[in-house]
Each structure stands twice: as structure tokens, then as C-alpha cells.
Amino acid sequence: MTDQTPLLVDFNSPVMVGRENEYMAQAIAGGKLSGDGPFTKKCNALLEKELGVPKVLLTTSCTHALEMFAFLLDVQPGDEVIIPSFTFVSTVNAFVLRGARPVFADVRPDTLNLDESRLEALVTSRTKAIVPVHYAGVGCEMDAILEITRRRNVAVVEDNAHGLFGKYKGKYLGTFGALAAQSFHETKNFTCGEGGALLINDPALTERAEIIREKGTNRSRFFRGQVDKYTWVDLGSSYLPSDLLAAFLYAQLEQREKIQAHRRKVWNYYHENLKDWALAHEVHLPYVPSTCEQSYHMFYMLLPTLELRQGFIAHLRRRGIASVFHYLPLHLSDMGVRFGGKPGDCPVTEQVSNQLVRLPFHNALTEDDLAKVVSAVQEFDF
Numbered sequence: 001m002t003d004q005t006p007l008l009v010d011f012n013s014p015v016m017v018g019r020e021n022e023y024m025a026q027a028i029a030g031g032k033l034s035g036d037g038p039f040t041k042k043c044n045a046l047l048e049k050e051l052g053v054p055k056v057l058l059t060t061s062c063t064h065a066l067e068m069f070a071f072l073l074d075v076q077p078g079d080e081v082i083i084p085s086f087t088f089v090s091t092v093n094a095f096v097l098r099g100a101r102p103v104f105a106d107v108r109p110d111t112l113n114l115d116e117s118r119l120e121a122l123v124t125s126r127t128k129a130i131v132p133v134h135y136a137g138v139g140c141e142m143d144a145i146l147e148i149t150r151r152r153n154v155a156v157v158e159d160n161a162h163g164l165f166g167k168y169k170g171k172y173l174g175t176f177g178a179l180a181a182q183s184f185h186e187t188k189n190f191t192c193g194e195g196g197a198l199l200i201n202d203p204a205l206t207e208r209a210e211i212i213r214e215k216g217t218n219r220s221r222f223f224r225g226q227v228d229k230y231t232w233v234d235l236g237s238s239y240l241p242s243d244l245l246a247a248f249l250y251a252q253l254e255q256r257e258k259i260q261a262h263r264r265k266v267w268n269y270y271h272e273n274l275k276d277w278a279l280a281h282e283v284h285l286p287y288v289p290s291t292c293e294q295s296y297h298m299f300y301m302l303l304p305t306l307e308l309r310q311g312f313i314a315h316l317r318r319r320g321i322a323s324v325f326h327y328l329p330l331h332l333s334d335m336g337v338r339f340g341g342k343p344g345d346c347p348v349t350e351q352v353s354n355q356l357v358r359l360p361f362h363n364a365l366t367e368d369d370l371a372k373v374v375s376a377v378q379e380f381d382f
């Protein structure tokens, strides 16, 4: 058999979980398909209430919410922003677009989150912000990070693309920094295909965020009747999604308990059924500190070497199961090298990037699918 084996279990499969069709039909019938319609407002309000965030604004993607961070922090050419090397390109690109110089930090080998013990050495007088990424929806060590950012007067803004409804010490991820970004891309727990949200925990940033999201105009104030015409008042772009997408997303968010319960079952099934095999083969399963309630975004494993990881992915594929690796070290990417990145700068990132594999994880996985994945994994002997 070759890689042409029909897929039995896909890595991701975005599915409808509730009233998506009905709400999209309502949005169409209501005649309001552009941004900030009734379903966008419902999504914003639901997230504000559930998370206890003063202001939430849906965005066209997490990437765009991150771009809004850079505007809102007034990032200027020459400013430095500390970012884990082990993250998605958008975390860093958003700041580089405004002229910032990325300073890549390494991650902890256990959670793959920012290594808080090495952060302070990276802070300089040019540091504008530190961007924790809660990898796999497991919280970074926020107490230690906030202690540094407060003492050194640096902003903290969270890339919480993976972590909606995860918690650190009982508090929701995305509620620690002045700002946080969520993703509703089709690979996430809750989706509308492409989408995101900006969580604004510092109310002083709200009015400007509305302006930046509305092409640099005070259109939001105009719609609220606070000004009699709207005009160009600041920098900005078009970061608000169609209400049709918000209708789809609202149906998903309504089913949050059902979705999270299913994903918890999937994660626990993998963990329970793979832990003996992992131990026997020196494979590391995800570590969730007791201070964290994870968001059940993904299930990853760290294989001992790159060769074994590649062999493992090929083995699962021959059995009709799709598994994938994740981030390449950003400091060694073409762009990262242009900013001075070199091998050895972030040794943990360089190692885990070669070792990591993600198993199928989505809202339509059945027990039969899970049993197939587990038995294919256990057949991989080395």
C-alpha cells in the first residue's frame, strides 16, 4: 500500500453541531450580511459574558486580531516584541508588519509554552510587549510572566488561538493580558471557517479598537448615534467578519458544552490508551500542569527523533490515518534568519519541532475512529 490508501480517519473535519443552517438562513432573511449585524453582536455578548471580558470584537481571523494588537500597542519601527519561536507565523508577522524586531524566546520542554525562566534576560529598553501563546490550550505560567511584565513595564498580549475556555489557576486564558486573540479557523474547537476575536481586557483600548477594525473610521460611534457622521480618524483596516459567518459561529458557540465534552472524551481516550505504549517507547504525551484546565484543542506526542516521527506519520497514513507535524522554528525560517536567528538560539524549539506529531482531533470523531487510531499507533514498534 502507498500513500494513496483511502483515508479512514482525517486529521480535521469541520462539522455542523447545531443550528448553523437555520441561523445562516435567518441572517440572509434579515437582509444584513455585512459586519456587526445581529449574530456578530450575539457572539460578542456570549463571549463577554462567559469569559467575563469587558469587550469582545469578532474579527476576520486570529491573524487580524493579532495585527490589531500591533496597532493598539502603537508598535513603531525598532520596537522589540518577545515571541516564542515555537508558534504560528501570524504571532510574529503581525508585529513585523508595523516595523517591530522579533525577539525569539525558547519554550519549556514540558508544556511547549514560553519558558518564563528565560524571559527576563530578553527584555530591553526597546521591548514593547511579550506575547504568550497557550500552546494546545494549556496555559503559560502567567503569574511569573505577569510579574516580569509589571516590573519591567512591558505589555502582555495573549495569542490564545488554541485556548478558548481553557483556564490557568481558575481564570480563563485570554483574560490575563491587555488584549487577547482567538481563532475560529476550521481546525479550532469552534469554527466559522475563517474567523477570530479580539478580547479587550483594558477598557482604555476599546474605542481605538473599534476604529481600527472599521477601516480607521469612527463608524461604530456613528451607528450608536454618538456622532452625526463618520470619517477617517486613525489607521485601520477591515477586520470585521460577515454576519453570515457570525451566524455559523454562534450556532457552534451555543453548543460549547457538548463540543468541549466530546473533545475531553477524545483527549482522555488517547491518553488512557496510549500511555503504556508511550512509556515503553520513550514517547512523551502532553503534560498539563495541575494549575491548568486545558481547552482540549489537540493531542500531540513527541517521538524520540525526526526519523521516527516521519516514519510514524507514514505508518499511520498507510493505515488510512492522517496525522501532522506542527510549527517549524520561526527563528530558523527565511524571515527569522533575516532577523538574526541561528541554530542553537532556541534549542528546545529546534528539538520538539522535529519530534512532534498531532493525532486526528475534531468534533466528528467516533469511538470507532479512535479505536482505529490507537491500534495503528500501537502497531508502530521500534
Ligand SMILES: Cc1ncc(COP(=O)(O)O)c(C=O)c1O
Residues within 6 Å of the ligand: 061, 062, 063, 064, 087, 088, 090, 091, 133, 159, 161, 162, 182, 183, 184, 185, 195, 196
Ligand atoms: C498560535 C496561533 N496563532 C494564530 C493562528 C492564526 O489563526 P487564524 O488562522 O485564525 O488567523 C494560529 C493558527 O492556527 C495559531 O496556531
